[in-house]
Amino acid sequence: MRNHYHFTTPPKRLTRPDTRFDNFSLITANLMPFMSEYQALSDRQPKGTALLVLPSPTSPLRHVYAAVARVLRENGKNVRLYSVE
Numbered sequence: 001m002r003n004h005y006h007f008t009t010p011p012k013r014l015t016r017p018d019t020r021f022d023n024f025s026l027i028t029a030n031l032m033p034f035m036s037e038y039q040a041l042s043d044r045q046p047k048g049t050a051l052l053v054l055p056s057p058t059s060p061l062r063h064v065y066a067a068v069a070r071v072l073r074e075n076g077k078n079v080r081l082y083s084v085e
Contacts, residue, residue, distance in 0.1 A: 007075060025051040026068065028061060031084065041082070049078045056084055 023042045031038070031053060042051045050072050055061045069079045 007071075022047060023049045023051060025053070026065065027053040028055045028059075028084075045080060046078065049080055051080050051082065054081055054083045 023045050025038050025042045027038055052065050052069050054065050069081055072079050
């Protein structure tokens with residue numbers, strides 16, 4: 001299977017020297033009511049960590065999230081995976 005995911009050059013304002021990147025989280029839309037819990041979990045991670053909350057095992061998005069995690073790791077990012085269960 002060929003990987004179709006790739007990173008592009010970020011916008012200029014994101015590459016300014018005074019821009020600091022903290023953690024970011026990737027969750028499915030149905031988990032938005034619980035965003036404060038995932039925000040707190042993300043805040044406890046080391047700086048620069050990508051937090052991915054995997055959807056249920058039957059969801060087709062689970063494979064997409066796993067592919068995103070793999071691409072982030074290949075690009076040297078620290079990735080933490082959590083399951084929705």
